Amino acid sequence: MELNRVDVIASLVSEMIGTLSPEMQGRAYIHLFGTAQAAALIATKRKVNVELAQICALLHDYYKYKVDYNDENHAAKGADMILPILAKSGLFNVCEIGNIVRAIACHSEKDKVGQPLDEVLKDADILQNVMKNVTKPIKPKYAERYEKLKAEFSL
Numbered sequence: 001m002e003l004n005r006v007d008v009i010a011s012l013v014s015e016m017i018g019t020l021s022p023e024m025q026g027r028a029y030i031h032l033f034g035t036a037q038a039a040a041l042i043a044t045k046r047k048v049n050v051e052l053a054q055i056c057a058l059l060h061d062y063y064k065y066k067v068d069y070n071d072e073n074h075a076a077k078g079a080d081m082i083l084p085i086l087a088k089s090g091l092f093n094v095c096e097i098g099n100i101v102r103a104i105a106c107h108s109e110k111d112k113v114g115q116p117l118d119e120v121l122k123d124a125d126i127l128q129n130v131m132k133n134v135t136k137p138i139k140p141k142y143a144e145r146y147e148k149l150k151a152e153f154s155l
């Protein structure tokens with residue numbers, strides 16, 4: 001059977017989630033896999049590499065869940081943690097690793113505009129946060145990007 005890189009990364013993420021407390025497991029599954037689905041939708045619409053977008057989304061909060069949920073610097077620390085994992089996997093070339101790690105490293109900078117892959121991850125992160133409970137008010141820090149997403153997707 002052909003190797004599917006999204007499946008391989010999803011398994012790695014599931015394995016990490018399996019080590020968390022039951023409450024955290026639910027949160028992590030919903031957020032990481034939900035963000036990956038949102039990333040696929042946004043990347044498809046924008047003609048950005050869907051596979052890499054899903055992989056970035058699956059891994060973007062790896063550090064946050066595995067090490068410290070409240071670390072403000074989880075994006076940069078997560079990128080540092082993910083880089084050797086991707087390199088050791090032998091599944092990605094140097095350019096792909098650079099792109100995934102960069103997108104993870106800057107995903108908390110929602111007020112800045114980066115490369116198309118970075119933007120897919122930031123917007124997918126927000127879309128999942130909004131869509132997990134649409135009856136809650138939108139966080140002010142997400143409002144501007146969510147308004148743009150609504151316009152882009154005619155929501």
Ligand SMILES: [Fe+2]
Pocket residue numbers: 031035060061125
């Ligand atoms: Fe996130």
